[in-house]
Each structure stands twice: as C-alpha cells, then as structure tokens.
Amino acid sequence: MIEAVWIAFAFGLGLLFKQVGLPPLIGYLGAGFALSLLGERVGVGPDDSYILTHIAHLGVLLLLFTVGLKLKVKNLVRPEVVGGSLLHFGLSTALFLPAFLYLLDLPLGEASLLAMALSFSSTVLAAKVLEGKRELRAFHGRVAIGVLIMQDLIALVAISIASGKSPSSWALMVLILPLCKPILYKLLDLSGHEELMVLLGLLLALVVGGAGFETLGLSSELGALAFGAMLAGHKRAGELSQSLWSLKEIFLVGFFLQIGLGGLPDQHALIFALVMTLLLPLKSALFFALFVGFKLRARSAFLSSLTLTNYSEFGLIMASLVLPQWLVPLALTVAFSFVISAPLNRIVHSIYEHIAPLLTRFERDIRHPDEQPITLDDAQILIMGLGRTGRAAYDNLSEKGYRVIALDSDPVAVETSLQAGRRALFADAEDPVFWQNLDMPNIHSVILAMNDAEAKTITVHNLRGRGFDGLIVSHAMYEDIARRIIQAGADHTYLTMSEAGTGLAEHVARSIQERSRLLSDGQSEIRPPGRPPQPDAQA
Known part of the structure; x- marks a missing residue:
C-alpha cells in the first residue's frame, strides 16, 4: 500500500532530523528524494504521485486559509509591505536576469520567468516557522507574511500571464465577496465548537475558496487565502485555525514529500542549486536594506529578512506550468534553501544578539510608528x-x-x-x-x-x-x-x-457553606432560582 510507504518514510526521516535539532520538514523533503531514488523497489511507481500531488495541494490551501484567518487587509496596505515586496521583486529579477541570459545562454522569455521564480520566498516554510515560534502576529512576522502574500499575488499574476490563461467573465463576481462576510460570520457562529466547525473550514478553504476560484479562472490558493482573510475579524477565527491545525500539518507532509518526488537531479541541476543557495545572503541583504529604508529598526528588519531568506514553492508551480525543464533544478534549489533557512530561523534571536552592534548602524533616525x-x-x-x-x-x-x-x-x-x-x-x-x-x-x-x-x-x-x-x-x-x-x-x-481546579473547589466550598448557613436559618429546602418544589416521593 503506497500510503503506508509514504507515511513510514516521512515519519522515519522526520524523526531522525528532529533528533539532530533540525525541523522535521527537512526530513520530509529527504523522504521524498529517498522515495524518488528507490522507486519501484519500495513500491513507488510513476503513477502514484497523482494522489500525493492532490494531498499536497490541499495542504497548501489549508495553510493559506489559516494564514488568512490571522490577517487583516489593512496590515497589507503598508509602505514596508507593498514597497518592500514590489521593490525586492523588481531588483531581484533585474539582478538574476543578466546572469541567466549570458552565463546560462537562455532565451529572454525563459530567463525572465526563471528570474521571477527565484525572486519569491516560501509562504509555506515562513508561515510554518513563524507559527512554530508563535511570532505570526509579532511585528516582524506580520511584515514577513504581508510581503509573502504580495509575492504570492505577483506570482499568481505571472503564472496566469505566462500560461496564457485568463480569468473567465464571471471572475468579477469576487468583488461581491465582502458582502458575504455577515453570512460567513453567521455560519461560523452556528457551527459550534466541534466537527461542524472543522467541516466549515474545509468547505471554505477547499471547496468555496479553492475549487470556486478555479472555476472562475482564478488561483485556488488566492481563493483559500481570501476566505480566510474574510473571517479574520471574527472572535472565533483563532479557534477555527487551531481546529484545522492537525489536518493542515498532515497534508503539508504531502507537500514536502512531493517536492522530493519531483525527480533526482543531475550534475548540472546540483551545481545550479548550490550556486543559488550561495546567493541566499544576497536575497536577505536586499530585504534588510529595503526594510531599514522603510524605517524599520534593525532587529525587525533582520528577523523579517531571515524569515524570507529561502526560495518559494511558487517557483515550482511556475516551473511545472511554463518551465518544465527547470522543475528538478528548482526543486533542489528550494530544498537546499529550506535546509539553510529553517535551522537559522530557529536561532535567529541569538544570531541578532551577536551582530546587533553591526546592524544597528544602518538604522534610520526616524522610527516606524509601530516601533516607538x-x-x-x-x-x-x-x-x-x-x-x-x-x-x-x-x-x-x-x-x-x-x-x-x-x-x-x-x-x-x-x-x-x-x-x-x-x-x-x-x-x-x-x-x-x-x-x-x-x-x-x-x-x-x-x-x-x-x-x-x-x-x-x-x-x-x-x-x-x-x-x-x-x-x-x-x-x-x-x-x-x-x-x-x-x-x-x-x-x-x-x-x-x-489553579483552575483550586478555583473550582473554592466555589464549591463557598456554595456548601452558603447552603449550610441557609439550612441553619430554618429554610427546609434550597433550590436553584426558578426550579419548582419537588413532590414528596412518599405522598
């Protein structure tokens, strides 16, 4: 049974990497490459990846939906988010493009798409790392997620243009979605706290948001994110996000396995991935400079930059649609960037403490309003x-x-x-x-x-x-x-x-004392308000 093989490899390598202090997701990547290498010897055939591809897609949709649950649109419309994402995309693409044109001797169109694919950062990894450290709503976390969402939107536009697909004439219907917010709020209120709430989350993320947006010729990822964001202001948005946590984590294992199963690299792909990995500090430095330019303090700029120091799964999506010949090199590049980025983000606060005197020299005299x-x-x-x-x-x-x-x-x-x-x-x-x-x-x-x-x-x-x-x-x-x-x-x-148990016991003790006092005062029966006296059983 192929699912058993996937689970066994993912668990085994995930546990192994966890024991050496690395995030299990790197083990899931390694499991994918191991399964790709072993192939039919462990029962993994070329046609088995279809199911895993579907599971991986569901994991990404659920992740984006839960990210949307923690966001407000007004947090995106900020200079450091809009300006930082657009400027980084433009500058990064401009830096990569000449190298791909002259060093790799690629046509202009192919070189441009490859440069765009490598300018994005990973929403999956960054959101997972920030959630794991409970920094998704911290200032630097909100900046990083805001930039990632802007990048995702840019990537979705680029994919649509490059693939030659255009939204259907019904796509304008998404403009009326804000009017549906009261209905969504009511549905969340009526769903309770158990399985109905989970089903509502799946319905909105996978069916209404995912499949619904695809029917309109739009990105399913954008749909899942949009419906999550519409519920972000509800008082139970956090509870809904928590209820989807386990499902999202399991499906995301499929995403990381899928990256590894994309194929084994040859020597040229390996060299390409290593060179791009060595250029990760350039990506981080560019983000840091832009954030400091938008008045962020050195600490916030550094934490946000390191969160974004990786390559994106959207680059793989773009490659699968318009750059199939680059899918394996990009998969390896993304994997290497995850191996570098994930451990660094675990110790990012310690790293900053050691280099803070150097980084604070680049701060502007004017502080960001959120960091006064x-x-x-x-x-x-x-x-x-x-x-x-x-x-x-x-x-x-x-x-x-x-x-x-x-x-x-x-x-x-x-x-x-x-x-x-x-x-x-x-x-x-x-x-x-x-x-x-x-x-x-x-x-x-x-x-x-x-x-x-x-x-x-x-x-x-x-x-x-x-x-x-x-x-x-x-x-x-x-x-x-x-x-x-x-x-x-x-x-x-x-x-x-x-303490909760102690407090409950104290309430019970006070109630017993009050009951005893009333009985001693001559009241024969103590009843809760509104409860009628019970008939005498012997009568």
Whole structure:
C-alpha cells in the first residue's frame, strides 16, 4: 500500500532530523528524494504521485486559509509591505536576469520567468516557522507574511500571464465577496465548537475558496487565502485555525514529500542549486536594506529578512506550468534553501544578539510608528499578554483600584482591549531593544500571561537584568516550564490547570457553606432560582 510507504518514510526521516535539532520538514523533503531514488523497489511507481500531488495541494490551501484567518487587509496596505515586496521583486529579477541570459545562454522569455521564480520566498516554510515560534502576529512576522502574500499575488499574476490563461467573465463576481462576510460570520457562529466547525473550514478553504476560484479562472490558493482573510475579524477565527491545525500539518507532509518526488537531479541541476543557495545572503541583504529604508529598526528588519531568506514553492508551480525543464533544478534549489533557512530561523534571536552592534548602524533616525519607545507613565501593574488569562487578570485588578497596563505583540489583541476600555500597547517581549527603551517608573508588579514559555523566561531575564526588583508572577501549563520561569528569576509561578481546579473547589466550598448557613436559618429546602418544589416521593 503506497500510503503506508509514504507515511513510514516521512515519519522515519522526520524523526531522525528532529533528533539532530533540525525541523522535521527537512526530513520530509529527504523522504521524498529517498522515495524518488528507490522507486519501484519500495513500491513507488510513476503513477502514484497523482494522489500525493492532490494531498499536497490541499495542504497548501489549508495553510493559506489559516494564514488568512490571522490577517487583516489593512496590515497589507503598508509602505514596508507593498514597497518592500514590489521593490525586492523588481531588483531581484533585474539582478538574476543578466546572469541567466549570458552565463546560462537562455532565451529572454525563459530567463525572465526563471528570474521571477527565484525572486519569491516560501509562504509555506515562513508561515510554518513563524507559527512554530508563535511570532505570526509579532511585528516582524506580520511584515514577513504581508510581503509573502504580495509575492504570492505577483506570482499568481505571472503564472496566469505566462500560461496564457485568463480569468473567465464571471471572475468579477469576487468583488461581491465582502458582502458575504455577515453570512460567513453567521455560519461560523452556528457551527459550534466541534466537527461542524472543522467541516466549515474545509468547505471554505477547499471547496468555496479553492475549487470556486478555479472555476472562475482564478488561483485556488488566492481563493483559500481570501476566505480566510474574510473571517479574520471574527472572535472565533483563532479557534477555527487551531481546529484545522492537525489536518493542515498532515497534508503539508504531502507537500514536502512531493517536492522530493519531483525527480533526482543531475550534475548540472546540483551545481545550479548550490550556486543559488550561495546567493541566499544576497536575497536577505536586499530585504534588510529595503526594510531599514522603510524605517524599520534593525532587529525587525533582520528577523523579517531571515524569515524570507529561502526560495518559494511558487517557483515550482511556475516551473511545472511554463518551465518544465527547470522543475528538478528548482526543486533542489528550494530544498537546499529550506535546509539553510529553517535551522537559522530557529536561532535567529541569538544570531541578532551577536551582530546587533553591526546592524544597528544602518538604522534610520526616524522610527516606524509601530516601533516607538514605550512609556508606562503612572501604571502600577504590568500585564504581559492579552489572552484570556491576561484580560481576566487586568479586569480583576482594575476593579480593585490598581492602575494596570498591558502589552501584547498581537495588534488585534491590543485593538480589541483598547475598544473594551483597557490600557494596552503593542510590544514584542522578545525584543531586547524594547526593554532598553522601556520606561516603567511606577511599576511594582508584573504578570506574565503570554502563551509562549520561552517568551516568559526571556521577559524575566530582561526585567531582572534591567534592575527590576518588584514582584514577577507567571502562569504555566507544566511543572518543568514553571521551574524554568522560577529559575529565571520570577517570584511565583502558578500551574494553570491546578489553579483552575483550586478555583473550582473554592466555589464549591463557598456554595456548601452558603447552603449550610441557609439550612441553619430554618429554610427546609434550597433550590436553584426558578426550579419548582419537588413532590414528596412518599405522598
């Protein structure tokens, strides 16, 4: 059974790469190349890739749909996103084009398409890496994803033009999609919290968005992204994204396997891929220069640039349609770029700390509006994180008369809290420059309510490192994480589930005491409001 072979190879090599500290997705790529090499000896025939191609396509659609769930259109219409993506596309294509024309002796049309294919960065890898580090909504994550979406749109236009296909006359129907948002919101409300919600996500991503846009002569990827973005403002968008997580991850394994199964490279393809991999620093440097030019600080520019330092799966899509002779060299190039980019993005914060003195020299004197220094004024208690725990702590302490302020790296969470009347500011707790510029003269207590354990330990280190001797309290899901936060310098760490159980027990104890008090006062029966007295069973 061919599916068993795929799963066995993907799991085996994925686990192997995970054990040596590399992302499992590199193992999935290796599994694809291994299956391509072994071929029929392990039961993989030339006709078996059709199913995997379909699975891979579903994985990409689900990924783009979940990315759309975390985005707002207004985050795309920003100078650093629009300008950065367009300028990088133009400059990158212009740099590659002469080399392909004269060194590879390619025709102008073929050289232009190949240069375009290599100017894009991988949405799949970048979104997966950012999601894994929970930085998809951080400022540098939003910049990177915004640029990737712009690149995807450019790629889709380029593919449409190069393939000679044009949208149908019904394609203008997509202009009325914003009018459907109330219907989509209602469907999400009615779907509940279980399998119906998952089915709704699949329906919108794969059927309405994917197949629907293809019927109109448009890209299915664009359709999945568009329907995800339309639901981004719904309060349950995050829950829908989480419910699709496992399905998306499984289907994306098929995507990485498919890249490897595209074929084994010859010597020329290998040389081409190695040369293009050596040029990755040029791609990163160009992004960094453009982002700094758009007023981003060096840290944000560097983090966004390194996220984009890879080659794109859209280059493979373009090759499969209009450059079939380049499919294998481009597949190997994309694979090599993933091998380089994924590990680097795991340690990107450490890399920046070592080279920050060099990079900060390129910063402009004018700062981006989202990266201005933060002053906490008269606030007494600082809450880091505006999820359910952070909001509950804020509201409770405010009711007790404390002056509270909250910080979060998610602009949507900040905006929602501001609308609810809370004092909230945008900030990335993992940004060392943020801590250097933070003014908190009256803060005597800090509550860490972020989800990410590493962000909590980094926050504690930064607080203690800048001389803060006040109270630091955190919550944690597991005991080992709680110990790490305490070792970093926190005063108290509470286990979330244990505290929930303790709180529930206290509510029960108070209810028992209240019932006992009323019985002692002479009331013969205590009933919930609205429940009629029960007839005597013996009567």
